[in-house]
Amino acid sequence: MNGPVPRRGTAPRTVVVGAGLAGLVSAILLRRHGHQVVLVAKGLGGLQLSQGTIDVLGRLDGRLVDDPWAAFDELPDSHPYRRIGVEAVRRGVDVLAGLLGPDLLAPVGERNQLYPTAVGALRPTLVVPPSMAAGAARDGRRIVIVGIDQVKDFHPELVAGNLARTELPGGGRLQVRHASIDLGARPGEVDSSPVVYARALDQAHTREKFVRAVKAVAEPGEVIGLPAVLGVDDPLAWADLQQRIGQPVFEIALQPPSVPGMRFNQALLAHTRRERVRTMLGAEVIGLVNEGSTVTGVRVQTAGGERTIGCDHVVHAPGGFESGALAVDSHNRVSETIFGLPVTATDATELIHGDYWGAPQPLFEVGVRVDDQMRVLDDRGRAMYANLYAAGGILAGAIRWREKSGEGIALGSAVKAVDAITAGEDRP
């Protein structure tokens, strides 16, 4: 069926573009405010590619940040956090904690902690899933990193070797060794993807064998570090394994696809269904309909043809360069590809340099600018439309992978956009 997407009732309607963390949280919050929400996404959202932690601000100019909240004031004025503010990010993190619940998210602390990565570096983050919590770096902690021969994305010698040679920021070291188990996710399988392995560990019979194999290589008093494959549909698979092994275990995030990210994604999608968010996946947003400075609809390319979704507000959360919402063409022009919004710089030749380990590549700070209500600004710094808000990876001013700030920016900007949209309405 082509043509406009019909409305239900008289409540205001918001179109949310994007199914990543910012889009999903915006959609759920708006429903809780009684808005009709249509969530439109071209892909499956970025959460499933993420490291599965909640980063707020881990590094600033290359140095480790201890208290992310206190570091907001040190950020340059161009940083999205300067528009979003500490309060909105805190609220965003709390909202997510409420949505995911204690099974999927450990309590929110005040300070960053360091957790081992799959190359054995120590990575700062604010909140982790409970399955990663025991990995927090502490002087003298005895750790055994256990690999699975059949999972090629995790090499315990590399992880343990690098952890062992790393001095902790406050001094001291971890005591780390490594071990491996030989257990296929399915009989005879030599090359198991992390997702396949995680699904296998959702099953009781695989869990039993896994417990036996891990117990055989762990020594008493050790904390056991494992690749992040400890169940995907069952969020408590890791806890069951830990209980049966009888020693603390923790997960280490792997390169994509990310099992911890998938768990978050599944939980948030369940909320969108429960909240009756109308979701159009595999649908590409191709433009806006406006009356003067007000957006009145969003044009969407679907399998059946082009449709227009009439709306009162738009939350634009399509991601950044990784999703294709920001792009560089063959003539080196940078653009926002969905609505053609103005971006902070347009000539990519000035924004990329050849020193890989040198200064950050300015290209990846490019994005759209917003005011403190997350309304998209034009080149002269005025809101382009009264009701077009941006959130998440599309916002200019931060290189998230370097700073470890992706989730904080996504959550804070989602909360701010929802605040602005629902201002004057009764809070639920």
Next chain:
Amino acid sequence: MKRLSADVVVIGGGATGAGVVRDVAMRGWSAILVDKADLGQGTTGRYHGLLHSGGRYVVSDPHSATECALENAIITRIQPQCVEQTGGLFIVGPDDDPEYSDRFLIGARATGVPCEEISPAEALRREPRINPRLQRAFAVQDGAVDGWQMVWGAARSAMEYGAQVLTYHRVTDVLVRDAKVVGVVATDEKRGEQVQIDCSFVLNAGGPWAGQIATMAGCEQVEVVPGRGIMIAMNHRLVNSVVNRCIHPADGDILVPVHTVSIIGTTDVRADDPDRLPIPREEVQQMLDAGEVLVPGFRESRAVHAWSGARPLFKDPRVSATDTRHMTRGMSILRHDVRDGIGGIISIIGGKLTTYRLMAEKMVDAMADQLGETRPCRTADEVIDPPGSSTYHVTHRLEEREGDRLDDQIICECELMNRGMLTELMAEQPTANFDDLRRQLRLGMGPCQGGFCSMRATGIAVQEKMVDVERASELMRLFLKNRWIGLWPILHGDQVRQTALDNWIFHGTFDLEALPESQEVAL
């Protein structure tokens, strides 16, 4: 100082040097090849992968055309595993002068380069993506060749005849006594030690660096002009046969399908230093525009990597040194006994990958002549690759993995490289860095440019105890740094997206920067 000796030291591990050391060893001299880096890391590895039919030279350089046609057949016979017999087309583009194509056809007949005119419709049937407004088309026997496989094949053959191959041995001096070369001093860069090789002959196949080597022996004014050219690998095979523009040799006139990619080349600009070869953005734009003429929509295809190579061209006083394309393409063999009064050293400069075997033959002939010996060349007759080998198809690795996928892990999905291939080569070449492995295995050469395989290779290297964890981590950092050299100048389109994803992995999820830095510089 470590001391070695051999009859002949071959300097330079490109195609020419590898061909020379094989030829020398097969004729019964003891030989050692030294290169300052890996085999095929210079000009040989930085080209577009064309095994010339000769078509490119039928008008401008008929002698080279004939040589190419003959050597093409020889290489295909002795090293079939390096060759994909793609066939090639010369197409007259919509705005190209048709007069040249008449001369092309006459030239092909005169030089013995097999060539057949086909209708534009037939050309489009064979290559549906080429410019449908083409005026004429000629089918030739161009192929694709894997230069690294070719060089390693020749080197391994030489080793079977007793030669030694020392990579990462940088020559620092050529020892001359009584106007005759008596040895070579080199630094083993990976072990940090000096090596002296006593010898009675040096064959200088240093390519763009040949002038520097000749100077060490006291042979002055061997001016080698590096003619720099860029190439861009486009993701996927936009064409399945080599597509040339039927015009006088010019920039961006060829698109070569090599393994999983297609490579457009090239430019030609005089460079000052063969160790510093930029990839200027103007030249990237020039290649993309040229690609549009061959394959409309080229700009919207995905560029995955670019590189810059230096043709070693001997400076000929007859032409301006700024115009490298019109210098002689043929090789120059310099007998320094005649030219400079220094015995026991010959330099070779110039030439083409396709004719590497022939160049080696001529150089070793010159040495034999100088030594007053008659030892015939047999390199064209003896097959290098294992008996029963055939030329490859782009799908060969898929076929191989279909055979072993249940028994081994695929470490690089883009290039279908499995763990066994990696560990086998690591065991054979324990000092190899990941780029050295890449050149032989295609590790990290696909669309993700190492995004998914780099950490795996690093982990395997540690697990197999090839390197300790500190060096392994430095090698991973070095690999990513080196991949970036060929990425940032062409970064647009889907490769930006890929780079963002790769950055999320290495900087975001892995936090690679947080690893303690090593004091040692990884090589």
